[in-house]
Amino acid sequence: MYAALITGKETVELVEFPDPTPPDAGVVVDIAFCGICGTDIHAYQSGTPYRPSICGHEWSGTVSATGKAVRSLTEGDRVVVAASPACGRCSACEAGLADRCEAAFLSAIGSDPLAPPHGGFAPRIAVAESRVVKTDSGLTDEQAAQVEPATVAFHAVRQSYLRLGDTAVIQGAGPIGLGTMQWVRAAGAGRVIVIEPNAERRALALALGATDVVEPGDEASTLIKESTHGLGADIVYECVGRAWAIQTAVDLARRGGSICLIGVPDTDATISPAVWLVKEIRMTAALAYFHEEFDMAMRMMADGRVLVEPLHTSTASLAGLGDAIADLAGGATQQAKVLVNPNWA
Ligand SMILES: [Zn+2]
Ligand SMILES: [Zn+2]
Numbered sequence: 424m425y426a427a428l429i430t431g432k433e434t435v436e437l438v439e440f441p442d443p444t445p446p447d448a449g450v451v452v453d454i455a456f457c458g459i460c461g462t463d464i465h466a467y468q469s470g471t472p473y474r475p476s477i478c479g480h481e482w483s484g485t486v487s488a489t490g491k492a493v494r495s496l497t498e499g500d501r502v503v504v505a506a507s508p509a510c511g512r513c514s515a516c517e518a519g520l521a522d523r524c525e526a527a528f529l530s531a532i533g534s535d536p537l538a539p540p541h542g543g544f545a546p547r548i549a550v551a552e553s554r555v556v557k558t559d560s561g562l563t564d565e566q567a568a569q570v571e572p573a574t575v576a577f578h579a580v581r582q583s584y585l586r587l588g589d590t591a592v593i594q595g596a597g598p599i600g601l602g603t604m605q606w607v608r609a610a611g612a613g614r615v616i617v618i619e620p621n622a623e624r625r626a627l628a629l630a631l632g633a634t635d636v637v638e639p640g641d642e643a644s645t646l647i648k649e650s651t652h653g654l655g656a657d658i659v660y661e662c663v664g665r666a667w668a669i670q671t672a673v674d675l676a677r678r679g680g681s682i683c684l685i686g687v688p689d690t691d692a693t694i695s696p697a698v699w700l701v702k703e704i705r706m707t708a709a710l711a712y713f714h715e716e717f718d719m720a721m722r723m724m725a726d727g728r729v730l731v732e733p734l735h736t737s738t739a740s741l742a743g744l745g746d747a748i749a750d751l752a753g754g755a756t757q758q759a760k761v762l763v764n765p766n767w768a
Contacts, residue, residue: 426545427744427763428478429463432470435745440541443549445490449537450552452502456568456738456762457482457543459748461597461664465689467748475541476533479763480504482543483558483567493552500557503570503721504543506531507553508714522713530554531711544744546765556717561725568762569598569731570721576602576685577720579660579709580610584681587611589657592647592675593633596624598734598760599685600662601631605729607660608632614650618643623757631733639671647675656680666692673704681705734760740767 425437445451458481466473486500496502509516509524516524529535530553533542537551558567576599585591591612593604596619607615616635617628625636635650637643647656655677661668664686670693672682682704698704723729736758739747747761 424546426541427741428475428541429466429473433467443547445488445549446537447490447492448552449490449549450486450493450496451488451547451549452484453487453547454482454484454543454765455564456764458568459761464748464752468752469689474533476538477542479542479544480533481568481571483564496552502555503558503567505556505717506712506714544741544763559721559725565735566731569760572598573602573724573731574712574716574720577606578712578716579683579685580606582707582709583683584705585610585658588613590614590651592656592659593617594661594668594672595663596628601628601734603660603662604628604633605631609728616647660685662686664688666690670694673699676704678702684708735762738762738764741765
């Protein structure tokens, strides 16, 4: 069996692995689709060593084999990749901080003891039973492949200071920004302004319910000022994932407002602390998700409050993964979410 791995700067290789077998407490999943994440794109661009287990970490599929200790799943169950529930045994759990469970966090970043030697850019994968949750019956496998990134955005919005009626700004309308925008609407924002340089993505944001879309720069600050009586946004979600965008988020927020960091820059950032202090900015940062959030997010995707299929703009084969990532990394891409179908020749 071949899995695609990012093995260096601008390098994607098909690497041969033995056909996976389930560990006692694990399952083998036949992968239906695996999405390309911004993290995959950053790894491809930077060439910094990339953990193989997360090279492709947005997948859906069907259980094809179970280990002998597995109780909650059987062959034929449709599943999505997720984070484990709290273990109840680690130092954080013992301290009553189950939502900070160390084992669950390691699973969310692909570093748990049963982490596979490759990610979801493969026809099959063996993972711990606790790493998957059953797919909501209202979702197709294609929709289900976007549950992981949708849950990243869901978690960020749950962790943020958003209040009913707020004017919220979303910086960046990539798949995470477009997901965040929809959760923010569902959570009761009064006005949702999306800042995005790419015209196709601005159009998609409008179609998915943004109140306003605007290009970055002076035009964006003017629009936000004008729509808030000169005050600035109540809350700004940073979904660009570049270092410069953190200070921009604070610049667009009102005094006493908040920002939420979701995009992951791979360099240090320069900020203007005086502006943060003068505005008394509150900040939340969000990485990954909690186990229980997958069911919550899937329910709201299945009932149509948050749509992911409009984000799915193309499908690639395993052999086409390198070209697909190169296009997404190029900046002028027409794509939003590209899914890989590892069963295509
Ligand atoms: Zn990701
Ligand atoms: Zn724990």
